Every structure is written in structure tokens, then in C-alpha cells.
Amino acid sequence: MNVTPAELKKIADLARIELNDAELERFSAELSPIIDYAAQLREVDTSDISYASHVDDFNDTVLQEDVPVDPMLPEDTFKNSHNRKKGSTFITGNIQ
Amino acid sequence: MTISETAAKIRSGELKAVDLAAEHLKAAHTTGKELNAFITVIDQAIERAKQIDEMVARGEDPGVLAGIPCTVKDVIMTKDIRTTASSRLLENFIAPYSATAVERIEAAGAVIIGKTNSDPFAFGGSGENSGFGPALNPLDRERVPGGSSSGAAAAQAAGIGMFALGTDTGGSVRQPSAFVGVTGFKPTYGRNSRYGLIAMASSFDTVGVLGNSVEDVALVEEVLAGKDSNDATTYDMPVPAYSRDLKESVSGLRIAVPEEYFSEGIEPLVEQRVEEALEKYRKAGATVERVSLPILKYAIAMYYVLVPSEISSNMARYDGVRFGHKDFADYDENLRKTRGAYMEDEVKRRVMIGTYALSAGYADQFYNTALKVRVKLTKEIETVFKSYDLIAGPTAPSVAFKLGELVNNLLQMYLSDIYTVTANLTGCPAISIPCGMGAGDMPVGLQLMAKRFDEQTLFNAAHFYQTSR
Numbered sequence: 001m002n003v004t005p006a007e008l009k010k011i012a013d014l015a016r017i018e019l020n021d022a023e024l025e026r027f028s029a030e031l032s033p034i035i036d037y038a039a040q041l042r043e044v045d046t047s048d049i050s051y052a053s054h055v056d057d058f059n060d061t062v063l064q065e066d067v068p069v070d071p072m073l074p075e076d077t078f079k080n081s082h083n084r085k086k087g088s089t090f091i092t093g094n095i096q
Numbered sequence: 097m098t099i100s101e102t103a104a105k106i107r108s109g110e111l112k113a114v115d116l117a118a119e120h121l122k123a124a125h126t127t128g129k130e131l132n133a134f135i136t137v138i139d140q141a142i143e144r145a146k147q148i149d150e151m152v153a154r155g156e157d158p159g160v161l162a163g164i165p166c167t168v169k170d171v172i173m174t175k176d177i178r179t180t181a182s183s184r185l186l187e188n189f190i191a192p193y194s195a196t197a198v199e200r201i202e203a204a205g206a207v208i209i210g211k212t213n214s215d216p217f218a219f220g221g222s223g224e225n226s227g228f229g230p231a232l233n234p235l236d237r238e239r240v241p242g243g244s245s246s247g248a249a250a251a252q253a254a255g256i257g258m259f260a261l262g263t264d265t266g267g268s269v270r271q272p273s274a275f276v277g278v279t280g281f282k283p284t285y286g287r288n289s290r291y292g293l294i295a296m297a298s299s300f301d302t303v304g305v306l307g308n309s310v311e312d313v314a315l316v317e318e319v320l321a322g323k324d325s326n327d328a329t330t331y332d333m334p335v336p337a338y339s340r341d342l343k344e345s346v347s348g349l350r351i352a353v354p355e356e357y358f359s360e361g362i363e364p365l366v367e368q369r370v371e372e373a374l375e376k377y378r379k380a381g382a383t384v385e386r387v388s389l390p391i392l393k394y395a396i397a398m399y400y401v402l403v404p405s406e407i408s409s410n411m412a413r414y415d416g417v418r419f420g421h422k423d424f425a426d427y428d429e430n431l432r433k434t435r436g437a438y439m440e441d442e443v444k445r446r447v448m449i450g451t452y453a454l455s456a457g458y459a460d461q462f463y464n465t466a467l468k469v470r471v472k473l474t475k476e477i478e479t480v481f482k483s484y485d486l487i488a489g490p491t492a493p494s495v496a497f498k499l500g501e502l503v504n505n506l507l508q509m510y511l512s513d514i515y516t517v518t519a520n521l522t523g524c525p526a527i528s529i530p531c532g533m534g535a536g537d538m539p540v541g542l543q544l545m546a547k548r549f550d551e552q553t554l555f556n557a558a559h560f561y562q563t564s565r
Contacts, residue, residue, distance in 0.1 A: 008448065015408060015451040016415075016428075017444055018436035027445060033507050034449060038401045038462060041394055046468035053467060054299045054329075055285060055474055055523035055548075064325055076192045082422035 001039055003032050099164050099258055099312045100339065103205065106163035109152050113163025117145035117207050120165035123256045124210050131232045131254060133247040135170045136178050136211040145207050158205035161319060166201065167257040169248050170211040171218050172303065173292040174198055181294045183216035184227040185438040189419050195292025196324045197261055197303045204319045209257055213247030216440045218263050218296045219407070220244050221271060221512050224503055225442040232499070233276055235538060239496040242272030245306065249276045252306045259316050260306040265296045266399055267491075267516025269304035270528035274491035274541025277530045279558070280306045281313045284548045285523035286331045288317075289324035297406035300520045310529065310559040314338035317551065336552050343556045344563055347381030350484040351544075351557075356392040357489035357515060365534035370490045373531040373542045373561060377488075380560065384488070387480060391473050392518065398473070399517040400510055401453050401466035408450030411443070445506075474522045481547040486557055489515055491528040491541030515543055525551050529558045 005024040105111035124137045148163045173191035215225040223246025224230040231246040233239040234254040241250040245262030249272030252260045262269040264282035273280025282304040307313040323332040416430045424430040453462035502509040519526035531542040546554040
């Protein structure tokens with residue numbers, strides 16, 4: 001299956017990655033054989049198999065007691081964000 | 097000297113943690129630098145080692161890893177220390193908290209001397225994708241140390257740190273361990289906490305250990321394993337004393353060897369060394385039998401659909417708000433341009449493969465099909481484990497390749513994970529141990545895989561091989 005540079009442009013847009021034309025050419029040449037290789041999965045008979053997104057259902061693990069703990073301070077949580085000023089979490093544009 | 101022997105000397109005061117830390121830090125700054133094994137060397141480790149010595153002087157017990165110098169892969173968060181995921185996208189990221197794995201080894205007395213280089217976000221099998229340049233194989237500096245835990249493997253093989261924390265999503269602990277000739281272990285999915293690990297593919301990721309011996313690795317795993325309330329996929333099951341309970345007998349052990357592992361693409365000397373290793377098990381009373389598992393042919397195909405799909409979702413958080421670069425005022429412009437500018441090529445490739453596999457029109461053909469094939473594989477592997485204790489084979493089809501050798505052949509690069517991905521697809525524990533030398537006098541790895549939560553059988557069988565020379 002061939003992924004054309006034009007198709008790849010759509011994918012890159014969906015993924016919010018800006019690529020120049022040279023990159024689109026190169027990545028489409030690199031990714032086509034991988035997509036092709038992955039397409040062989042269609043050979044496998046999965047008619048009697050149902051979906052699972054995990055190797056386990058984790059039924060035994062997800063419920064736990066709701067115990068309050070000391071939260072991380074906002075200044076720690078957001079210390080790597082750029083739009084900050086003292087006393088606020090971060091700045092956004094006006095929300096209308 | 098083993099970790100346990102070294103820790104005993106530190107706990108008795110015979111050996112000073114500070115001297116050991118100084119020695120390893122010096123090696124990190126010299127040999128480690130030449131190998132490009134580290135992104136950050138943690139000089140404050142000296143202070144931490146002093147605290148360990150002071151605890152000993154006060155009569156307190158610092159723990160089973162007392163004063164043991166170790167390294168941590170840079171995709172694992174270390175509070176207040178730069179954690180880059182080996183990507184330029186996070187080159188200035190200071191971790192606001194430590195991963196559970198880090199907290200646990202530190203609570204047991206370990207001294208972290210540095211953050212190791214890897215493929216960015218652990219995407220790769222050679223270390224060459226790193227935003228900070230490739231790490232080199234200490235056994236032959238023209239070769240890769242494997243990946244993605246490239247710096248961890250390079251440091252471990254060069255004797256820098258007594259163990260290394262790595263991550264294994266498709267073989268990223270085991271394959272580099274094989275390439276540099278050390279022991280590399282990947283736990284059962286759900287055994288070790290993923291909290292504080294920068295996510296790659298959340299249903300595959302595990303924190304694993306590289307070490308000098310099975311005994312050392314088993315001891316570290318005792319510290320890492322167990323329930324963590326911050327990771328809902330961890331199990332509340334007792335953690336056995338793996339290292340204390342190690343057995344050297346393999347009599348009666350049943351080992352399955354998939355014949356698909358010895359098809360095209362394997363180097364003759366890799367095959368020979370693995371056969372010789374299996375012969376050793378046979379002579380010691382184990383049953384070693386060939387089995388047929390045709391579905392293994394599809395392991396790489398399902399892996400390279402499911403993992404990039406999970407990656408594309410996990411990577412959406414790098415939006416320049418909470419972390420990442422902020423070069424443009426407009427949110428959307430910054431998002432597209434900084435992801436384009438700072439994501440390494442392999443990061444872009446995987447995000448795009450995943451986006452493709454999940455996009456409308458292709459999701460059924462790729463993502464949903466791969467999920468079903470994964471269930472089928474898991475069932476077939478479970479069936480094998482009804483008759484056998486272990487599945488054995490090579491860790492990788494080749495020895496460590498030359499730097500640059502596979503960078504222009506992406507599919508070939510991906511196929512070097514062909515034997516390791518099955519353990520991640522099925523959630524099983526697996527280990528790679530050195531089993532002699534292959535082409536170019538480079539080490540070969542023997543891989544053993546056990547059923548889920550049967551780490552003890554895995555460690556016993558690997559320990560047998562290492563102690564029966």
C-alpha cells in the first residue's frame with residue numbers, strides 16, 4: 001500500500017506536525033513499506049476473536065479505597081509550562 | 097562482586113558508599129562521556145552516598161541496595177532532575193516528581209549516578225534516534241549498543257553503575273543487553289509500576305533491569321515489584337524473594353523452542369550459540385522441544401500497528417502548554433511548528449503510523465485487526481504454557497550491528513525486534529542472558545520467556561545457565 005505525500009500531509013495535519021515538502025516525500029517513501037508490511041495482518045482469521053485493548057481485563061486491580069493524599073502544588077505541577085505568572089496556573093487567551 | 101555482597105560491605109561499614117559513588121561518577125564523566133551513555137550525570141549522588149554512610153554510622157539499615165550506584169534511563173522521571181526522554185522536545189524538562197521505580201530503589205538505598213541516553217521516548221532499537229546523539233557499544237565503538245535502552249546498556253557493560261533501570265516496550269531492555277553482553281530482564285505487565293515513566297505505549301510499557309547477573313537483577317526486581325496505588329494496572333500480589341529462592345537445578349523443566357525463530361534472517365552463529373545453550377539445559381535434565389507457532393510470523397506487524405497507535409495518542413500531550421517549547425504566541429501555530437521542529441524523525445514516523453492506523457477508514461483494517469490478532473497470539477502462547485514452563489530462543493537475530501548500518505532500512509531495523517515483541521504483546525516476563533560470541537566476536541543473547549507472574553521460574557532457569565559453566 002502506497003502512502004502518497006498528499007495522503008501523508010493529511011495524516012501530519014491530523015497529528016499536528018508541520019512538515020515541509022521534502023519531509024513529506026521522504027516520510028511517504030519510508031512509511032509505505034511499513035504500512036505494507038502491517039497490512040499482512042488481514043491474512044489472519046480473526047472471525048472468532050473479540051476485541052481487547054489489553055492483555056488483561058484488570059478487574060481485580062482498578063478499584064481501590066479513595067484515600068486523600070497530599071496533592072502536588074500547582075507551582076510544581078506547572079513548573080515546566082511557559083505561560084505562567086506568579087499566583088496563576090497558566091495564561092490562556094480570553095474564553096468567550 | 098554481586099550487588100548483595102557490595103551492599104553487605106556498605107551496611108557493615110567495611111566499604112564507604114561515598115567512595116563507590118565517586119569511583120562510578122568518575123567513570124561516568126570519562127568512559128561514559130566517550131560512549132555518550134549519559135544525558136545527565138548526577139554529581140549530587142556524592143551527597144546522597146554520604147547520607148547512606150551516615151545512616152550506617154548511626155546504626156540504621158539503608159536497605160538491600162545500600163550505597164549501590166546505578167543508572168536510570170532518561171524516560172523515567174527523577175524529581176528535580178532534568179528528564180528529557182532523550183528528545184529535544186523535552187530538553188529542558190525538570191521532572192516534578194519521581195517515578196515509583198525510582199522511589200523504590202532509593203528507599204532501598206540505591207544511589208543514582210546518572211540519566212542514560214536512549215532512543216527518543218524509547219522509540220528505536222539502536223539508540224541512533226536519540227536527540228542527543230547515539231550511544232556507542234563499549235565492546236566495539238563502531239557498533240550500536242542496541243536500543244532503545246542504549247545508554248543503559250553501554251554504561252552497564254562499561255562497568256558504570258552496578259545496575260541500570262531501563263524500559264521495555266518491545267525489547268528495549270533485552271535486545272541492548274544481548275548486544276553488549278549483560279543480563280536484561282522485562283517483568284510481567286502489571287508487576288512493576290509505570291507511574292512516572294514517560295509513556296510510550298501504555299498497554300506494553302514496563303520498567304526493566306539490566307545487570308551483571310541474574311542474581312543481581314532478581315534482587316533489584318524484588319525491590320521494584322508490587323502494587324502501586326498510582327498505577328491501576330499493577331497487581332496486589334505477594335512479591336517472592338526471587339534472589340534468595342534461586343535454584344540451580346533445571347531437571348524436569350519443560351522448554352519450548354518455536355521453530356519459527358530459526359527461519360530466514362537469523363545469523364548462523366546466533367543460531368549455533370543458542371542451540372549450544374539449549375543443549376546445556378537438555379544435558380541437565382530439562383526437556384527441550386521444538387514447537388510450531390505460525391502466528392509468530394505476524395508479531396512485528398501487530399506490534400508496529402498497536403504500539404504506534406498508542407504512541408500517537410500519548411504524544412498528543414506535547415502541546416507546548418504544560419511542557420515542550422513555546423516559540424510562537426498562537427497555540428495552534430506553536431503546536432504544529434514546535435512538534436515539526438523538535439520531534440526527532442523516528443518520533444514523527446511513529447506518530448504518523450499510529451495516526452494512519454487509527455484514522456477513519458483504516459482503523460478497522462489496521463488497529464482493530466491488530467487488537468484481535470494480539471488476542472489470538474495471547475491465547476496460543478497460553479496454550480504453549482499449558483505444556484511447557486518456558487519458551488526459549490535467541491534475543492535478536494543478529495549481533496550488534498554497525499552504526500548507520502540500518503538507518504536507511506526502517507523495516508529491517510524494526511525486524512530486529514522480532515523475537516522480543518511477543519513478550520510485550522502477551523504481557524509475559526522475559527530475560528536475555530549472554531550465551532557466547534557471534535560474528536565479529538560480539539555477544540549473543542539467549543532469551544527465555546515465562547508465563548505471566550512466573551518470574552521465579554525464569555530467574556531460576558537463567559541462573560542455572562550463568563552458574564553452570
